[in-house]
Amino acid sequence: MAKEPIPTAKGVERLVEALRVLPGVGPRSAQRMAYYLLQHDRAGADLLAQAMAAALARVRHCARCNNFTEDEVCSLCRSSRRDPSLLCVVETPADLAMVEQTLSYSGMYFVLMGRLSPLDGVGARDIGLDRLLARASDGEVQEVILATNFTNEGEATAHYIAEMLRARKIKASRIARGVPLGGELEYVDVGTISQAILDRRGL
Amino acid sequence: MDNRATRRRADNEAGFVLHTHPYKETSLVVEAFTRRFGRVALLARGARRPRSAMRGVLLAFHPLRLSWSASGELGTLVAAEWAAGLRSLEGLGLMCGFYLNELLLRLLPREDPHEELFDAYAGSLARLSARAPHAAVLRGFERRMLAELGYAPVLERDAATGLAIEPERRYAYEPDRGPVAVTGREGRPGVGADVVVSGRTLLDLARDEYECAETRDEARALLRALIAHRLGGQTLHTRTVLMELQEL
Ligand SMILES: [Zn+2]
Numbered sequence: 391m392a393k394e395p396i397p398t399a400k401g402v403e404r405l406v407e408a409l410r411v412l413p414g415v416g417p418r419s420a421q422r423m424a425y426y427l428l429q430h431d432r433a434g435a436d437l438l439a440q441a442m443a444a445a446l447a448r449v450r451h452c453a454r455c456n457n458f459t460e461d462e463v464c465s466l467c468r469s470s471r472r473d474p475s476l477l478c479v480v481e482t483p484a485d486l487a488m489v490e491q492t493l494s495y496s497g498m499y500f501v502l503m504g505r506l507s508p509l510d511g512v513g514a515r516d517i518g519l520d521r522l523l524a525r526a527s528d529g530e531v532q533e534v535i536l537a538t539n540f541t542n543e544g545e546a547t548a549h550y551i552a553e554m555l556r557a558r559k560i561k562a563s564r565i566a567r568g569v570p571l572g573g574e575l576e577y578v579d580v581g582t583i584s585q586a587i588l589d590r591r592g593l
Numbered sequence: 594m595d596n597r598a599t600r601r602r603a604d605n606e607a608g609f610v611l612h613t614h615p616y617k618e619t620s621l622v623v624e625a626f627t628r629r630f631g632r633v634a635l636l637a638r639g640a641r642r643p644r645s646a647m648r649g650v651l652l653a654f655h656p657l658r659l660s661w662s663a664s665g666e667l668g669t670l671v672a673a674e675w676a677a678g679l680r681s682l683e684g685l686g687l688m689c690g691f692y693l694n695e696l697l698l699r700l701l702p703r704e705d706p707h708e709e710l711f712d713a714y715a716g717s718l719a720r721l722s723a724r725a726p727h728a729a730v731l732r733g734f735e736r737r738m739l740a741e742l743g744y745a746p747v748l749e750r751d752a753a754t755g756l757a758i759e760p761e762r763r764y765a766y767e768p769d770r771g772p773v774a775v776t777g778r779e780g781r782p783g784v785g786a787d788v789v790v791s792g793r794t795l796l797d798l799a800r801d802e803y804e805c806a807e808t809r810d811e812a813r814a815l816l817r818a819l820i821a822h823r824l825g826g827q828t829l830h831t832r833t834v835l836m837e838l839q840e841l
Contacts, residue, residue, distance in 0.1 A: 414618035506838075508691040509612050509698070511830035513837040520841060542653050542687060549684045550838050579649035580675040588680055 402428065454525060456518060457483055457501045466499065473497045475532040479522065479551060481505050481539055489537060497535070500525055505538060506547045514550070522551065526560055533561045540567050600664040603630060607676065608659040609714070610651050611694045615641060623651060623670060625659060626697055626714065631706040635661050635670040647673050654682050654690045654718055666703075679722045686721040689731055692831040693717060696738060700823060710741040728813065729803040735816040736798065739823070746819055747771030748799040760793040766815055768822035788818045 402424055409420040427435040451457070452464040459465075466472065476497025480486050486499050502517040514520070526534050534555055538544035552562040568586040569578050608627035616622045621640040626632050640647045647670070650657065656676040661668040682690045693714065701707070717734045721727070739746060749758055752771030758764070764772035765787040772795055794811040803809050 413615070416617065506834065508688065508831040508834040509695055511833065513834040514841055515837060519838075523841065542682070542690070545681070545683065546687050546691070549687065553684075554841055579646065581649040581652065581655070584675070584678045585681065 451503075455499045455501055456503060456521065457486060457499065471496070474530045476535060477526055477531045477533070478535040478537050479548075480537050481544065481547075485537065485539075495535075498531075502538070502547070505541075505543045506550065507543045508546065517547070519551065519554070523554055523558070526555060527558055531560065533563060536562060536564045600662055601668075602660075602662045603627070603668075604660045605658045605674075606630065606660070607711070607715075608633075608657055609655070609718070610653045610657065611698055612653065613637075613651060619645075621651065622667070624698060625657075626701070626711065627659060627706075628708055628711040629706055630704060632697065632701050632703045633661070633663070633668055634666065634703065635659070635663075635668045637670040637673070640670075650675055653694060654687075654722075655679055656715065656718075679719060682718070682721055685727060686724065688831065688835055689721055689727050690718060692731070692829070693734055695829055695831045696735070696820070699827060699829070700738065700742060700820075707741050710738060713737040713741075726803070728809045729801070732798065732803060732809075732812050732816055733801050735820060736801075739816075739819060742823070744819070744823060746798075746815075748795045758792040758795050760791070760796055762792045763789055764792060764795060765789050766818070768819055788815050790815050 405424040405427075406417070406420045409415055409423050410417065412420075415423070427438075448460045449458050450460070452459040452461070452467055454463050454467040457464055457466070473496050476495075477500055478486075478489060478495060478497055479500045479502065480489060481502050481504065483501055483503075486501055489495050489499075500522050502519075502522070504512060504517040506512060506514070506517065525531075534551070536548040536551055538547045538551075548564055552564070555562040566589070567582075568589060569575065569582060575583060606627045606629055608625045611624045611626050611632070613624070614622045616636065619639050619641045621637040623635045623637050623640075624632065625635055637647055637651060639645055640651060642648075650673045656679060658672075658674045658676045659670065660672040661670045663669070681687075697714070701710070713734055717730050720730045736746065746766075747770075750756065750771070751758060751764070751774050752767065753773045756774075758772065759774075763775045765775050766772050766789070767787050772790070772792075775789060788811075790811040791807065793805070794808045794815070797803065797805065797808040798812050798815070803812065
């Protein structure tokens with residue numbers, strides 16, 4: 391026998407539906423969030439709505455590095471203190487932030503906003519490889535450092551970018567991989583150690 | 594087999610990760626190809642957490658030992674261990690690996706064990722990892738996969754006459770039937786849709802011989818047509834992605 395539907399306001403339903411666009415948010419969590427916002431934090435909800443609208447209206451991709459910015463060209467790309475001969479390619483803005491934290495890199499960036507994922511049908515156009523190639527061919531870039539992830543997808547991405555750069559006579563390099571700094575072999579996963587042995591270098 | 598009521602456990606099964614999808618905040622759904630259970634979908638809880646022990650292990654193209662328990666469609670992965678140190682695939686070899694995985698994901702039904710296909714897959718990856726010529730690896734796997742799924746291509750007899758294939762003749766290959774000799778210059782009506790190959794290509798394919806460039810080209814076109822026939826109109830993502838890359 392069909393159960394009587396629980397009465398809900400249209401607006402609540404639409405909010406729950408909208409919250410489900412967030413990664414990892416299923417119907418249950420979406421419902422919890424919606425009730426929480428409406429019941430306990432209407433001011434917070436208003437802030438969220440405004441911030442979202444403002445971000446959507448103002449944030450776009452930097453014409454040079456593809457990272458998020460509110461300007462045509464972001465501040466990092468405009469900075470005169472960065473080395474324009476180096477271009478580091480990363481998958482996401484979070485990866486860029488990570489490389490910045492090292493304080494050991496002072497070149498420029500290009501953010502792919504993804505990676506090639508052949509099994510999901512994510513190809514060169516989806517990650518703007520044509521724009522990266524145009525950026526790398528500006529005449530100032532001397533070396534492109536490929537800092538995509540060490541997953542099969544990240545490796546495929548790095549490989550194809552390197553091939554395309556080689557065809558245009560632009561130097562490409564790949565960040566090294568291996569045992570983490572301060573890592574004790576006993577606690578490092580076998581895959582990493584296996585790769586570190588294969589990628590060993592002379593002393 | 595009805596296994597809805599029973600909870601099955603599999604321990605240390607030889608297997609490979611074919612693909613993974615993020616699931617909720619920190620988990621992964623793993624599409625695995627195992628030797629004794631075929632293709633299975635397994636939930637790896639917490640596998641996307643930064644310090645997850647499974648994170649560096651659940652990678653495609655590496656021989657693994659998988660343990661899981663299952664009571665329905667989606668099993669729960671309990672452990673995944675490295676089973677052999679294969680050199681990671683690189684470059685075009687990596688693309689070939691993705692292609693093999695897509696073939697299995699598209700054509701092999703879940704929970705349908707194919708031990709020989711598994712061994713052929715493991716062998717193909719090992720050869721790709723050892724930098725063997727890609728064409729030979731791919732054609733060999735495609736042919737074995739079709740055979741294992743019950744669509745072994747006829748390669749040594751004319752499907753119309755039953756006569757032995759002659760190396761110097763041309764044959765139109767009808768996907769559901771096999772090779773039929775093309776007679777004369779006018780050909781046969783309706784040949785247009787079928788791939789036409791030389792007898793030599795068919796015989797080379799039957800022996801897994803890919804030394805000759807013409808064989809490689811024709812075998813590629815033929816197997817592509819036979820696989821397209823089994824895919825029933827679906828296009829392969831890996832092929833589209835590769836084509837797009839070559840345009841840049
Ligand atoms: Zn920028």
